[in-house]
Amino acid sequence: MHDHAVGALLGLAIGDALGMPTQSMSPAQIRAAYGVRPVGAFVDACPNQPIAPDMRAGSVTDDTEQALLLAEQLIDGDGELDIRQYAYALLNWEDDMRAKGSLDLLGPSTKRALEQFKAGVDVERTGILGTTNGGAMRACPIGIANRPDPHLAEIARRSTIVTHNTEQGLESTMLVAAAVSYGIEGSEPVEAMLMACNYVTAYLAMRKFEGHGVGHWSPKASVLARTRWAINWARAHTGDASPDLYDHDMFAEQLRAIIGTSVEANESVPAAFAIATRYADRPYDALVVAANLGGDTDTIAAMTGAILGAVHGADAFPETMARTVQEINVLDLASTADRLLALSDRRNI
Template identity: 25%
Template sequence: MRSFFIIILFSASLVFGQGTDVSINDKIEGLLIGSAIGDAAGGPLEFVSPPERSYWTTTTEKLTKEGIEELAGLFKLRPYPKDAKPFAQWEPFGPAGTITDDTRFKMIFFNTLKNYDGELTMHNFAQSVLDFRKELPEKYRDNYDEWIPEIAYATKWALGVREDAYPVERIWGGIPTMEGQMPFLPVAALNPFDPEWCYKKTYELGYFDIGIAKDINSALVAGLARALQPDGSWQNIEEAMRKIDPYSYNETLYVERELTKWLDRSHEFAGRADGCVSRLFTILENELQTVYWWEVWVPVVVVFAVSEMCDYHPLASMQVILEFGHDTDSYAQVMGAIMGALHGKDVFPGSMRETVNTEMKRQFNQDVNDWMDLVSTYQCH
């Protein structure tokens, strides 16, 4: 009876999107490892077409509590069925737990903290992007050379270089992307009790975030900071994202704030799906107004709509992200960061955490344990 009671309490906390009673360090570790797990889980499925889908994402039935648990039970890490790619994994046919550029960008973020004694500026971060090659094992340097050119044009420009460089506004053809969501989610861990500071710091660092990406990516990090607080919940994540607005996007003449529009639509999409995951997928496919599936608003809408559909169950939400498809690693790394920040590291199975940390350490000689040491050293107090 006692174990049943504990399960009910845990389930209730998930239904209401409320974090559990865990320490701030566990929440920070949850954010970091959750993001890496999401990246590693989504990497092998990234842009696979058609995506592999299970009963609850293909039926027209409404998702039940039992269905949510079934979906949660399907979430796993898997090996890569493909050779190394510049923006995917750098380990050919990498084993389960191998990460992609979403996590490699976080390695650059933490290299900046380490190599510049915590002086986290746009200049130092941009220089760390260019210096990442020499930090890598020899076998990955050719992969870096394939990955860096488009990013290097903007990075050099941001550093004041004009040879072999282009204005930052040109990156990715001027498309506002989710690139800032890759390195900067850990900014929330440095000052979780000041989400506005986290917004401003992300805004400052994100030289490759152009147009509305500046605001949306910065707001997401502010929301993550709020999630790390003891009473963190999905409700106050979203409230922070909407209300923390140091540069007055909410007051722009004639123009609706894009962040507000897409948060509203995430709830609208989930409501119209009426409990049917396959219907939600159809709505997302038809109404996300995306071409590439990595425009800045796409992960936010997918994550918020899917989590609402799954009654905020962490692993079920992660699994539905994978079954939706497209840029799965980027969506799942955001979902994993939020779920870890709310519920702490133990929301993910210990074996899964160990596998991802082991592969990060084996391949790149750094893991979440190293990151936690850097957070402890350079966190604002």
């Protein structure tokens, strides 16, 4: 299980770094900046990259950094999460990034929520408009630290309160965490994702039956419903089901048209699950497709990588990329995985 936990963190970091130079760009802009061939290796961000101009090849973004920040919070809390302390940790991270001159700071929902937190708004209210994917992008450590049991759901819920306290924030965070957890438990890729959907469905039903909240309502579409649909859609265009119907570009074009690739959780999370479904046994190809989609490429690739890395283990990705992303960003993902696993009872199985 250690190998699969490391794989989840490596998939997160490699996907993030691969999508870093293309994030927030259109497919046409990506081709104009980096060439007609898909970005399939770590490359320096171009000077007009809208979020990370000239960032060094192999650098991770806020996706990995905030996921590891959450990992440290869970480790320091012996598996529990103090949401006020978590909010202060995010604020301190933003200050550190600003001091380094980075433009790659907080996403829109997280930034708005933390500004309200600093202004004295109750922490239970700061995240009630957060429908983007900030909670989901940080969810991988929750899936490593917890088996797919009620505690995973509770920690996922608590992790969304400060910044993404909405139905979309809760569903997306739980989906990614549960898919990672099922992957580490030994499920096959599509099985892990479908079981994650069932897990979230059951949890939400239980919460409603008990009269508890499941995140603040938003008129935006359900992440859970769209993700389940996206998995089934992608299965119809996978392997023997339709060997010649869609090539990589056609699949990406259709995904953009009917699912979307924005920072909204109800687009980016279903997109990641669809890619992980179609490329379930080709993790590297999955990350390349995600990195060249256009839109929130780094986050989509990071979530895709976390899920497929959890299923396939550390060997799912090229060894040179695994080594490079850790060296450039000074990461020790094996140690982090070990400490997260120690929070669960997995070692005693």
